[in-house]
Amino acid sequence: MTEILTPLMNIGQYFIALLKGVPISLAVTVSAFLVGAILGIPLVLMRRSQYWLPRTLARVYIDVIRGIPPVVWLFIIFFGVGSSIIAFTPTQAAILGMGMISAGYLAEIYRGGFLAIPPGQTLASVALGLTRIDTLRFVLAPQVLRVSLPAMATYFISLLKDTTVASTIGVRDVMMLVTQQAQAAGGGFGPFIAAAVIYILLSIPVAAFARVMDAKLRQRVSR
Template sequence: MSAADLLPLLRGLVWTIALTAGAFLIGAILGVPLLVARRSRFWPVSTLAMVLIQIVRSIPPILWLFLIFFGLGMGLMPISPFHAALLGLGMIAAANMAEIYRGAVASIHHGQWEAAIALDLSRWSVSRDIVAPQAFRVALPSAASYLIGLMKETAVASTIGVSELAYQGNQLSQLSYRGLEVFALVGLFYVLLSLPIAWLSRLADSYLLAKVAR
């Protein structure tokens, strides 16, 4: 395969990285208020958050992208394929990250909450200074695994015309008639993207574990 053939794949790789990073950032940020709503003592709020999370997670990503791009984008307001994919995958990431956060917070022993209350600490102080640092370490492996899964899910954005890695691979295979060669290379790119994420996750987890042990 020539260098000229690699250029479209490299451009697609850039779009894949941008879409993955953007959607994960949206999910990591919006997952926090969703978690707060999910854990609310006011049952209508917690129930609404639970239903919203389950609906978002139950519908396939490709259908969300179709609803946003062909429904919202073609009807109410114009939206580019990339922004439609970013919105759809970011929304899905928010629901999944909220559940990851919830599991991490639930793993914190209730005795720490009771001890903090006994010391007359505010709920905000307990959440920020005691629960959040521990929950972050617990959530890190699951968040890294989800990030790798999200990177692979960006391939569905090709169905609405986002020129990411899978889209460029498909275009190149049709032009060159070398599908096996092209898609093997595309798969290699995905592997090369996944390995640093997994390595950094293990490194961060080891660092945080050492800090907790001290």
């Protein structure tokens, strides 16, 4: 009995210790997501532009930013740009790097939302005399947001897991504390089990939100 309870008690201790890193992990994830959500708007507008130059620039940015691993971007920003141009703290570099990456992914999610809207919406807006800006603000944007919410929630979960690479540049998030706990325990896997539980618990509310939004969207579409 003792052989079973002892590992469980150790995992419980690791779990409590790792909770100290949850606020940092959430702060980096939420901040990077907000940066990406904002930067993704001009990106998707450039992708939809009738001129080839902004379309090409946006496409190149999205392809490059998504084609390079996140940890490489963090090293470039923190050890490259941060050491010679602008001094970033590890947390700032993580938010900036993951935010830039998020912008590329969220721009594509937005673009999918635009593609899901029937062309007749735009034609009807023109017939009503709305300007392109008013059509975007009052007709297209609300529908794009509604269609994109489930995919955005799903990406948020992915971003929460991807931000674990921030520990490589010194961010004291859950993953850095996991590494420290594992080293102190002599390489045991208990801290990693505790970390897995934490990330599952953090992901469940977002996953539930994504399923609810997807169900509501399907109901509205089927009407």
